[in-house]
Amino acid sequence: MTTEIRPPQQPGEPQSAAAPSGPAPGRGVHSPGRAAIAARHLRTDRWWASPALTGFGLLAFIGYSTWRAFFGLHTAYAAPYVSPFYSPCLAANCPAMKSGADWALFGSWWQLSPALIVLIFPLGFRLTCYYYRKAYYRAFWSSPPACAVAEPHASYSGETRFPLILQNIHRYFFYFAIVVAGILTYDAVLAWRNPAGQWGHAGVGTLVLLANIVLIWAYTLSCHSCRHIVGGRLRHFSKHPVRYRMWNLVGKLNARHMQLAWASLISVGVADLYVYLLASGAFTDPRIF
């Protein structure tokens, strides 16, 4: 049996009722002159699974983190652990933290959750991250939904115009992300105390915060902007052996950027959830020593 395919539609020709979904005839893969194939794509594999999973994962994290950022103030600290969503705490309405990153720079006029002040930085870092851009362009904007699957948009200007041209400020968020990772490292060090504030103790929460900060650093340092800054911008590696070595190291991490992006996203959520469960009295932190 021969599958009948209409020739490409010419500009100005009215669209028929049997026009395929997706790009209108005469546009994209249906442009005049290209092979006349009505289907938007001919992929037979489960191309939709990856963007669907990505979208589900990102939405789940957005939902959880929004709830925690707005309503988690009173369960943000369970001595000696502080939730990574609430550190540093820059408003006056923070929970009392023993030696924690509790600096009321914003004073008492800030009545909303203090998490909102800080989360803008990791949010901006991940929003402009080269991996997450791929992830959400595919999952949420279908631009494209998958390789060789036609996107539904009539026009496309990429990252050449506002607001997407702002993706170019990724490296500034990287600089802020270094600061935030430094503060979370400080929090992970403080976790080597017992609830009374004595040093030399650890609980399961210590390991949770430790794993989280290792993954946060790995994700932050594997960033493409970091790779460029440490050495990628050079033309003569041979004249900068130290930077060349750093570039190679960051390159090895960079090859795992996607995995690190997900691992650190999950770890930061788990670390917050752990603190929330402790602070809300769901269980007590099992002490190791």
Add this chain to the structure above:
Amino acid sequence: MSYQANFRVWRGDSSGGSLEPYQVEVNEGEVVLDIVHRLQATQAPDLAVRWNCKAGKCGSCSAEVNGRPRLLCMTRMSTLPADEPVTITPMRTFPVLRDLVTDVSFNYTKAREVPSFVPPPDLKPGQYRMQQEDVNRSQEFRKCIECFLCQNTCHVVRDHEENKPAFSGPRFLMRVAELDMHPLDAAAEGGLDRKRSAQEEHGLGMCNITKCCTEVCPEHIKITDNALIPLKERAVDRKYDPLVWLGSVIRRRK
């Protein structure tokens, strides 16, 4: 082990065409190009297909198999479901000439738009000396066989014909990156800023780094991670980073 497989092969030209069904014998170890050749030999002697080396090195037999851009000679039949028809079409980004053959002259036009290597003025041919670590990056890009599968799968031009004049595509943005990373390229001394021209003349900003070019590259070149993103970062140095701009101004004054 041999079996009879069902194929749907696009037959036609720029005035129209259709997916024609065929049943062809498939033997162990064969690739899709073998089947197309058997089809030519036994049932469709007028089937047009472009091919040359059968070794994945000439980049001639680019097409789409089950909707995925691939080299016909590097797509093993054993990787495709034996109980489903295999659909073979020409690349869907370029104008079709006939059957599986497309007009890829868009790519040659774009190739000519990239200013070539500028030799350093103080060195003669034969005097060039470069350290291996300085050319490693460029050598990855030199693996390109110009099959144009990356150009074909890039949605910027695949789904938007109107972007073709403004966008060079991943293959030629990679060429710009290769030259910008070249340790001896003297384009900057002659007033050509490849970082700036990548964005302003070759449409780098249109790339939204969704990595389809990397996914389809038969040479496994990390086009996005090693060429396009570094080139974007270099463009940021030039256009969006005031600290870098300030540093370069101070250095120039010295």
